[in-house]
Amino acid sequence: KAGVTQTPRYLIKTRGQQVTLSCSPISGHRSVSWYQQTPGQGLQFLFEYFSETQRNKGNFPGRFSGRQFSNSRSEMNVSTLELGDSALYLCASSLGLAGSTRSVGQYFGPGTRLTVT
Amino acid sequence: GENVEQHPSTLSVQEGDSAVIKCTYSDSASNYFPWYKQELGKRPQLIIDIRSNVGEKKDQRIAVTLNKTAKHFSLHITETQPEDSAVYFCAASGNEKLTFGTGTRLTIIP
Numbered sequence: 001k002a003g004v005t006q007t008p009r010y011l012i013k014t015r016g017q018q019v020t021l022s023c024s025p026i027s028g029h030r031s032v033s034w035y036q037q038t039p040g041q042g043l044q045f046l047f048e049y050f051s052e053t054q055r056n057k058g059n060f061p062g063r064f065s066g067r068q069f070s071n072s073r074s075e076m077n078v079s080t081l082e083l084g085d086s087a088l089y090l091c092a093s094s095l096g097l098a099g100s101t102r103s104v105g106q107y108f109g110p111g112t113r114l115t116v117t
Numbered sequence: 118g119e120n121v122e123q124h125p126s127t128l129s130v131q132e133g134d135s136a137v138i139k140c141t142y143s144d145s146a147s148n149y150f151p152w153y154k155q156e157l158g159k160r161p162q163l164i165i166d167i168r169s170n171v172g173e174k175k176d177q178r179i180a181v182t183l184n185k186t187a188k189h190f191s192l193h194i195t196e197t198q199p200e201d202s203a204v205y206f207c208a209a210s211g212n213e214k215l216t217f218g219t220g221t222r223l224t225i226i227p
Contacts, residue, residue, distance in 0.1 A: 033215070035215075042206075042218075042219050043161070043206060043208075043217040044217075045214050045215060048214060050213070055212075056212060056214040058214070059118075090160065090161070092215075094213065104213075105163050105166055106213075107163060108153075108162070108163075109160060110160050
């Protein structure tokens with residue numbers, strides 16, 4: 001099976017702009033999670049989507065939003081970019097289990113390196 | 118919410134020796150504990166995981182142990198090799214939301 005893919009791989013934006021990142025999960029995986037990775041804060045959870053619904057949310061401001069399509073592909077949007085949003089944005093997919101709190105293995109994509117100037 | 122602490126932050130081990138990385142978690146509802154390996158410039162890679170109903174799991178040179186009472190879990194790598202050099206992250210989850218530790222930079226000395 002093909003792994004998780006993310007586009008674009010690199011992005012440079014200026015403060016105040018907005019950006020949209022895309023993630024295609026492993027075939028058959030219905031859950032997509034997004035994480036922000038920075039040297040200072042490590043890996044932090046943004047949100048998780050399952051069957052086009054946001055199922056979990058981390059502690060990020062409302063400028064960070066996402067959505068999931070019927071084919072499980074997901075997009076993440078960041079509006080009004082700030083310098084502190086510079087980071088590696090990783091998505092991870094898993095089978096997900098409907099109506100269950102049981103976790104399963106998450107597999108990461110290569111990430112999108114966002115630089116805000 | 119969940120809080121995961123990971124120690125040590127850096128670890129240097131002679132090739133062939135064993136390495137141990139330890140994590141503690143705070144939320145007793147967490148039931149899934151994966152470990153990820155991240156090499157420089159690459160994505161985190163799931164190397165082993167354990168569920169709360171299991172005390173120990175092994176996969177070749179890698180093993181993970183879990184103590185639910187004490188809320189801590191550990192990664193053990195035996196017969197270390199140069200390709201084991203990477204940053205290792207532990208995580209805890211109860212509902213698809215992974216909370217990560219701060220990472221351990223493991224260096225294998227030839």
